[in-house]
Amino acid sequence: MTDLLWQKPGVHVDERIQQFCAGDDVILDREFFLFDIQASVAHAEGLQRIGILDADELSGITRELDALARDFTAGDFVLDNRYEDGHSAIEARLVERLGDAGRKIHTGRSRNDQVLVATRLWLKDRLAQVSALCRESATVALARAEVEAGLPLPGYTHLQRAVVSSAGMWWSAWAEGFIDNAIRARDTLAWVDANPLGSAAGYGVNLPLDRDHTTQALGFGRMQLSATYAQLSRGKFELAAIDALGSAMLDLRRLAWDLSLFTSTEFGFVALPPQYTTGSSIMPNKRNPDVIELMRASYASVAAGRAEVEQLLSLPSGYHRDLQFSKGAIFHAFGRGIGALGLLPDLLRNLEWKPEAMRAALEPSMYATDLAIDLAREGVPFRDAYRQAADPARWSEGDADASLAARVSPGAAGDMRLEVLRERLAALG
Structure with missing residues (x-):
């Protein structure tokens, strides 16, 4: 491992303790790495604007950060256990290539606001994806509601036949639901769209950092003004983002349950696209609705991520290392959630009703x-x-x-x- 950013002369680093503290942080930071680089470019620009870096130093730092982003994307640079985390990897690369100019990059910032800003940019990206996928699913559902408005479908309460309904009503329910989910993700994105960079370790620094510039350069809607609140918002903003994702996943879970029932032999209302089913390893006659079952199960990962982040927030003010564990929670929640939502639009486009079975079930x-x-x-x-x-x-x-x-x-x-x-x-x- 490269020298630790915080290591001081005469302090022995116990490898077991260091491994416990670092955990899988460097692996998780692969998710954030490009956003961390993006924020480092903006931070360097801000340092040049207040005289910490000169024009040549800024040019070199920007050039090397752009090259690092390309190398990482191409797989030529691997973020691995040579580094404590992604932040130290960026600084090590700059020092290796630029010497003293690279050693200046951390002026006026802490790893605390560095991870905050990378997380915030990542959350904005993921919430935009959630909103877009919800819009796409709503678009498909609305189009099918219009075409199949009068196709009779049994309506159920308590899983008992209740009243005559229609495929159009079924589709319109999901259309409106996913429109609401898209709105919630969009509105949550606007709420978390606040720049924490420049808050340092939660108390600011004795430099006139150009936080207006970094806010604009990184595309944030506003500056998160209080340096202390920037630290307090870690976890709080992640919870809001997971809640927005969870809203969509709850609807997906119920939709998947409907399809699990409707595709069964006992109901027989729906045929799934063949690519959304798999075969049995022992029963040649089986085609199993594995995809919709895993869609249904994916909410568990979102709920688990939310619970983990919420439990980490039993803390007083200021930064605490506990918050490191929030990374894995949000990555797993959004990874599973967006993966499931991404498969939904094509499933909705291609599922087929069986009108004869639907009408036969009316009594x-x-x-x-x-x-x-x-x-x-x-x-x-x-x-x-x-x-x-x-x-x-x-x-x-x-x-x-x-x-x-x-x-x-x-x-x-x-x-x-x-x-x-x-x-x-x-x-x-």
Whole structure:
């Protein structure tokens, strides 16, 4: 391992303790590395603007940081256990290539605000991905709601057949849900869009750092002003981001549950695209819905990440090394979550309904609610109408298409108001 940034003369480093402290940090920092380099460029520009670096030093640092980013992307530079973490790797590379100019890069910053700004940039990128994937899923669901608005589908409560519904209503539910999820991810991105770089270890430094420049150069919406609050926000902002992801994943989990049921032989309403199923290792007759089952399971990783970050935040103010463990939590949560969300749009585009099975599952009892409402419209008090409609002798084979057309309450099958959803979706850009 290269010399530790914090190592002092006469201090012996116990390798076992150092391994415990570093853990898998250098591996995890691969996720942040390009953002760390980006922030280092902005920091160097800020140092030049206040006279810490001269123009030639800035030029050399920028050149070498750009080269490091290219080498890392190409696999020519590997972030491994030669380094304590990604931050030390950047400084070591600059010192190796530039000597004293490289030793100046850490002026006015701490690894605390260095990891904060890299994390913040990473969260912005991931939240943008979540919002975009939710928009795409909503777009597919809305398009299919329009085409399949009148296709009858049993509606269930308590997993029992309840009323006549439609594929259009099923699709519109996911369209509106994922529009809301996209909005939440977008709004959370705007909330975390605050620049912590320049807060150092949480108390600022005795230099007139040009934090306005780094805020603009890194594309932040605002500066996170209080140096101390910048430290306090670590974990808090990550929780908000995980919550936005979790909102989408909860919907995905329920959608996957529907498809798990609908694709079973007992229901038989849906055929999945072949690429979304796998075979059994022993039963030649099987095609298993593994993809939707793993989609359903992916929320567990998001919930686990949230729980881990939340538990780490039982801390007083100021920086504490406990927060190092938040990296793995957010990487795992977003890795699993975005992986699952990324497969959803094509699944929604390509799943196929089986209309015959859907209509065959409709039974006379499912029109009882319609009968009760019709009686109430004729002037029968609803509770009396309810009792009359509960009598199986009054049930008969209904007309699914007529039932759907008569369901004219806003948002129901007869008045889905998909144009309103189109407007909300369009407003997302």
